[in-house]
Amino acid sequence: MHAASVILLSWAMIGAACFFSGGSSGVTAGILAALVAVVGLPHGAADHRFARPRLEPMLGMAWLPVFLLSYLAIAMGVVGGWFAAPALTIVVFFLASAWHFGQEDPRLPIGPRWLRPAFRFARGGLVIWVPLVFHAGEVVAILGVAAPGGSGPAIVRAAGLLTVCSWIMLVVAAAGWGLQALAACRRTGRTRRILLADNALVASLVVLCAVANPLVSFPIYFCAWHSARGLRRLRIELGESWPELALSLAPLTGGAIALVGLAAWFVLGGAGWSDMLIRATFVGLSAVAMPHLLLHGVAPLLRTSARRPAPRPIQLGSPA
Numbered sequence: 001m002h003a004a005s006v007i008l009l010s011w012a013m014i015g016a017a018c019f020f021s022g023g024s025s026g027v028t029a030g031i032l033a034a035l036v037a038v039v040g041l042p043h044g045a046a047d048h049r050f051a052r053p054r055l056e057p058m059l060g061m062a063w064l065p066v067f068l069l070s071y072l073a074i075a076m077g078v079v080g081g082w083f084a085a086p087a088l089t090i091v092v093f094f095l096a097s098a099w100h101f102g103q104e105d106p107r108l109p110i111g112p113r114w115l116r117p118a119f120r121f122a123r124g125g126l127v128i129w130v131p132l133v134f135h136a137g138e139v140v141a142i143l144g145v146a147a148p149g150g151s152g153p154a155i156v157r158a159a160g161l162l163t164v165c166s167w168i169m170l171v172v173a174a175a176g177w178g179l180q181a182l183a184a185c186r187r188t189g190r191t192r193r194i195l196l197a198d199n200a201l202v203a204s205l206v207v208l209c210a211v212a213n214p215l216v217s218f219p220i221y222f223c224a225w226h227s228a229r230g231l232r233r234l235r236i237e238l239g240e241s242w243p244e245l246a247l248s249l250a251p252l253t254g255g256a257i258a259l260v261g262l263a264a265w266f267v268l269g270g271a272g273w274s275d276m277l278i279r280a281t282f283v284g285l286s287a288v289a290m291p292h293l294l295l296h297g298v299a300p301l302l303r304t305s306a307r308r309p310a311p312r313p314i315q316l317g318s319p320a
Contacts, residue, residue, distance in 0.1 A: 001197075002225075002228065002229070002232075003197050003198065003200075003201045004197070005224075006201060006204070006205075006220070006224050006225050007197075007200055007201055007204045009220060009224060010204040010205055010207070010208040010220060011204060011208075013208055013212055013216055013217075013220060014204075014207055014208050014211055014212065016212075017208075017211045017212040017213070017216065018211060031219070035219040035223045036219065036222070036223065036281055036285055037253075037257050038223075039223040039224075039227045039228065039231075040219075040222055040223050040227050040285065041253050041256050041257060041288065042227070042231065042246070042249045042253045043226075043227035043230045043231055043292075044256070044288040044289065044292045045249045045252035045253040045256060046230070046231065046234050046245075046249055047071070047291070047292055047295055048064070048067060048068075048252065049234065049238065049248065049249075050234060050295070050296070051063070051067050051295060052064075055067060070291070071291045071295075074290055074291040074294065075287040075288060075290070075291055076287075077290075078093070078286050078287045078290045079283060079287050082146070082147055082283050082286075086147040086151040086154050086155060086158070087151070087154035087155060087157055087158035088158075089286070090143060090147070090155065090158045090159075090162075091158050091161060091162060093286045093289070093290065094125075094128050094162055095125075095162075095165075096289075096290065096293055097124075097125070097128065097289060097293070098121055098124045098125025098128050098129075098169075099121055099124065099125075099293070099297075100124065100289075100292075100293035100296065100297070101123075101124030101125065101127070101221075101226055102119075102120035102121045102122070102123055102124025102125065103120060103124065103296070103297070104124070104226060104229065104230060104296070105120065105123060105124055105226075106198060107120070108180060108195065108198060110176060110179050110180045110183055111175075111176060111179045115176075118172055119172065119173070119175075119176035119179075121169070121172075122169040122170070122172035122173035122176060123173050123176060123177075123202065125166075125169055125173075126170075126173060126202070126205060126206055126209065127205065127209055127217065127218055127221040127222070128162070128166070129165075129166035129167075129169045129170050129173070130166075130170070130206055130209035130210050130217075131209050131214040131217065131218075132159065132162055132163045132166040133163065133166050133167065133170065134209070134210045134211075135213070135214055136159060136163060138213060138214055139159060139214055140155060140156060140159050142214060142215065142278060142282070143155045143158075143159065143282075145275045145278045145279055146278060146279050146282035146283055173202075177199060177202055177203075180195055180198065180199055181195075181199055183195055184196050184199065201225075205217075205220075205221055205225075208220065209221075215278075231245065256284075256288060259284075
């Protein structure tokens with residue numbers, strides 16, 4: 001079970017963070033970069049397969065060049081934003097990521113309908129809100145490495161604004177978590193087990209983000225939960241096996257890794273190997289993430305020629 005495996009992984013890392021000293025920055029940065037490259041980037045490299053049945057009915061043969069040019073233009077704009085307006089880029093990237101994570105997480109029918117978008121936004125951003133509250137200094141240091149030199153004051157201002165937002169969102173997320181716990185008490189059978197499992201997952205991720213370095217908690221959420229669920233949904237939609245899906249995504253994944261690596265070497269630079277890995281990972285990830293979340297945000301408005309299976313609002317799913 002996917003949720004159970006992520007819960008166990010989270011508590012294993014919580015124990016490691018509590019009882020063992022952290023590894024070297026180079027090792028941590030290397031593991032982060034490897035996980036994002038192996039799991040996170042394939043999640044974005046699948047976007048052309050996600051976009052085709054939605055764009056081709058409207059654009060015909062032109063769908064692919066339109067998709068690629070738009071994707072690259074947005075990605076280049078994000079990279080430029082790290083240099084021209086790092087504070088604005090960080091705020092927009094973090095808030096947009098929280099919104100996207102919330103939209104992609106299980107849509108549990110909890111609370112009044114008009115409050116559910118706020119609950120989803122607050123829940124999706126937990127991997128952002130909690131580190132900003134409990135590890136503000138480390139977050140600023142990581143962003144200082146990711147952004148170009150001379151942007152320190154702007155990063156501090158951006159982190160301060162996001163921290164204020166984080167406190168508000170944590171209150172909203174706690175309210176949603178409480179409503180879900182009450183709903184679990186009133187339900188029976190499979191629905192109750194799903195609600196309780198999801199509450200345990202959220203609690204585990206919150207504790208992990210509170211006690212572990214953000215470079216540890218982020219890849220566990222992003223790779224082990226968010227990206228794995230996204231790849232599983234696409235595999236089911238396409239009706240392919242895991243090896244077939246992996247082979248289809250390998251060329252674009254390899255191309256993305258190569259482009260990020262070249263940019264890191266020739267443009268981003270870094271004071272050392274670990275700094276360059278962190279900078280390449282965050283700048284490269286944001287460059288891929290922004291067109292990815294825009295595509296998935298606009299997708300419900302696009303026509304599709306393929307019939308997708310009806311979503312099951314309270315199913316957590318399993319990547320296995």
